[in-house]
Amino acid sequence: MSATRSFSSAGRFTRGYDPAEVDEFFQAARAAYEREPGAEPLRAADVRRAAFHQVRGGYVTQEVDLALDRLETAFVRQERAENVAAKGQNDWLAMVADRATTLYGRLIRPRGKRFRQANGRGYRISEVDDFLDRLSTFFEDGGEMTADEVRYQTFSSARGKDAYDEGVVDAFLARAIEVLTAVE
Structure with missing residues (x-):
């Protein structure tokens, strides 16, 4: 520079x-x-x-x-x-698959229970769950999803029982971006 x-x-x-x-x-x-x-x-x-x-x-x-x-x-x-x-394509794909499995636990949880509730303001639960349903479809059925779609996804703000904790959701989405970027 x-x-x-x-x-x-x-x-x-x-x-x-x-x-x-x-x-x-x-x-x-x-x-x-x-x-x-x-x-x-x-x-x-x-x-x-x-x-x-x-x-x-x-x-x-x-x-x-x-x-x-x-x-x-x-x-x-x-x-x-x-x-x-150094290790071949199969090793890379196995590593990516291993990282992807860390996402499944949240994806299979019931809607409204995927993350802890916010203590105050957070992301609207219904919007996060809708987006995670799309992400789940991508992993299960090969639906369409890119790292940029996850990276630039926004959610409305909500409070209390209507909101997920932002930090936990953001950490999950960061891992999803990592996995999607690795296979693009």
């Missing part, structure tokens, strides 16, 4: 991701991806967990988030190519 700004500015009075943190992360990611000598190793999961402070005049968050999504996909593809080259 150059010394110039890598992403658009959110504006002088608008908060966005800290440019120094973002640029440092993307420079390190490029070095890791290109296997530069001395570069710290980085994996797709590390990209998925990347977080940046927000500051006035920072980078537009949506632009950075989309770049992170593309970067995560690139690392997954690199990991898949390396694994297939």
Whole structure:
């Protein structure tokens, strides 16, 4: 990355991701991806967990988030190519299938019982359950679903008995994204 700004500015009075943190992360990611000598190793999961402070005049968050999504996909593809080259396609598929089985427990639970209820605000249970039904169809019958559909899925806010805890749902969806990205 150059010394110039890598992403658009959110504006002088608008908060966005800290440019120094973002640029440092993307420079390190490029070095890791290109296997530069001395570069710290980085994996797709590390990209998925990347977080940046927000500051006035920072980078537009949506632009950075989309770049992170593309970067995560690139690392997954690199990991898949390396694994297939070293151990074969069947090993990769077995590993992905093993990760997918961690999702089944939630998918087979009854609607309204798939996650713990929110303590306060959370995601509307009916919407999450509808989406998980679609995800279940994908795994069971080969329906259509992409990692981006999961990544960009939104749910309405609800309270108490009508809401699932957001953190637990988000963690589950992150694993689903990992599995779907691995097979795309």
